[in-house]
Amino acid sequence: MSVERTLTIIKPDAVQASHVGDIVKMFEAGGFKIIAARLVRLTKRKAEGFYAVHRARPFFESLTEFMSSGPALAMVLEGENAIAHLREVMGSTDPAQAAAGTIRKLYAQNIERNAVHGSDGPETAAFEISYFFPGIELT
Ligand code: ATP
Ligand code: MG
Numbered sequence: 001m002s003v004e005r006t007l008t009i010i011k012p013d014a015v016q017a018s019h020v021g022d023i024v025k026m027f028e029a030g031g032f033k034i035i036a037a038r039l040v041r042l043t044k045r046k047a048e049g050f051y052a053v054h055r056a057r058p059f060f061e062s063l064t065e066f067m068s069s070g071p072a073l074a075m076v077l078e079g080e081n082a083i084a085h086l087r088e089v090m091g092s093t094d095p096a097q098a099a100a101g102t103i104r105k106l107y108a109q110n111i112e113r114n115a116v117h118g119s120d121g122p123e124t125a126a127f128e129i130s131y132f133f134p135g136i137e138l139t
Contacts, residue, residue: 004082005035006119007128012070013113020073023116026103030089032077036133042068050131059112066112074132083125086118 010023027034042050047067054060077086091102095114098105108114119125129136 001081003078003080004122004125005076005078005129006082006086006125007117007132008075008077008086008119009117010073010075011113011115011117012066012072013109014107014115015071015073017107019107019115023103023107026089027075027077027086030079030085032079032082032086035076035078036136037073037075038132039071039073040132041071044068050128063112076129076133076136083119083121087120090116090118 008027010020014020014023024034044064047064048055048060051060051063051067054063057063079085089103091098091104091108093104093114094111095104095108096111098108103116104114107116119128
């Protein structure tokens with residue numbers, strides 16, 4: 001185990017539904033430290049760049065429309081094993097499959113409007129952190 005940083009986004013559905021405080025509370029209860037935070041309104045282009053890995057998927061257009069539909073809260077979280085740990089705290093992509101007590105089980109509306117994003121590995125975490133926080137120190 002080692003101290004890692006990961007990128008999370010509280011997505012537009014959860015900001016719109018006023019779940020920001022509850023979700024941040026779950027991050028803190030999970031032992032994460034908040035290193036950086038920014039309320040962003042993504043352009044369609046910025047959302048497309050963020051999810052470029054999914055550009056061939058049938059849901060890409062709808063996903064990037066959704067992600068640019070309203071304010072979202074991008075944050076860098078730090079902690080032991082933070083990348084995998086955050087994905088546990090978030091739960092499965094589809095809230096119908098998510099374990100009890102996870103953020104997506106509690107707050108996601110469906111597989112697309114699923115409340116939160118979390119980086120899925122060290123390389124994507126580094127890319128995603130720099131995508132939103134270009135000046136941050138990564139050491
Ligand atoms: P994220 O990358 O947002 O943390 P994830 O890693 O659990 O989520 P991915 O497979 O990377 O899931 O998909 C990225 C996002 O695309 C999902 O979080 C969700 O918003 C959307 N998405 C994924 N699969 C579908 C689908 N089958 N239909 C609609 N939207 C989807
Ligand atoms: Mg993903």
